[in-house]
Amino acid sequence: MKKIIVMLCFILSMVSSVFANPMIDRETLYQGSTIEALLAANYDGVATVKKIKSQGDTGLGTFAGLDGEMIVLDGKVYKAAKDGKVTVEKDAVQSPFYAVTYFDADITKQIKGTDLTFNSLKKELDQLRTRNDLPYAIIIKGKFKSIKVRSVGPYEPPFPLLSEAVKEQSVFDYSEVSGRLVGFWLPAYMGNTNAAGYHLHFLSDDCQKGGHVLDLVITDAEISLDETPNLHIEFSPYSTKPLEKPDSYKS
Secondary structure, three states: OHHHHHHHHHHHHHHHHHHHOOOOOOOEEEEEOOHHHHHOOOOOOOEEHHHHHHHOOEEEEEOOOOOOEEEEEOOEEEEEOOOOOEEEOOOOOEEOOEEEEOOOOOEEEEEOOOOEEHHHHHHHHHHHOOOOOOOEEEEEEEEEEEEEEEEOOOOOOOOOOHHHHHHHOEEEEEEEEEEEEEEEEEOHHHOOOOOOEEEEEEEEOOOOOEEEEEEEEEEEEEEEEEEOOEEEEEOOOOOOOOOOOOOOOOO
């Protein structure tokens, strides 16, 4: 009888989770605001961490005031702050820009005993992608001989442009650390909407190190790609100021 009750509770919890988010599609990339709005220093919140977690278990972004780098893995939302500290963020915390999806690997590959630089890793990913016109979510687990990451902020109004903020970034160099890369590859035509090309963040296995990836050497890489054919953007609830001159997001 106890087994039956436990099973019924499990089924009810699964059904409840489905109906709690009836419109969520696992093949959709959910995004809050745009990279161009972020470039133009629109750093006020557009969504809470609670909402972000309801739209996906994997992704990245930043926090209100450009307060650090967001890493979304296993359904948790982490912040890698400018001082190097990594924390799990509470549901009420706001984000001005994020991209998340529910990760279901379509393509996998293991690379053993080979050191890959960041450029070499990108070339491997290029070979694995089957299309050049669709977004891909990416998770890469491995051992890093070295990895360089950065973080920024936080800022108070009047906010600096992103290109100015990153001039004050903190850079961290780690060696002999295990962890995961998470992020996206997006086609060039999406460049004003999100960061075109590869955009990856890092989280160590002990959840103590993280940030936006600048460079790396990885070995024993376990690569997973999730082709994501749909994009859902929720624009800012406030009027965003435009980017007054051409700029681009350089990862």
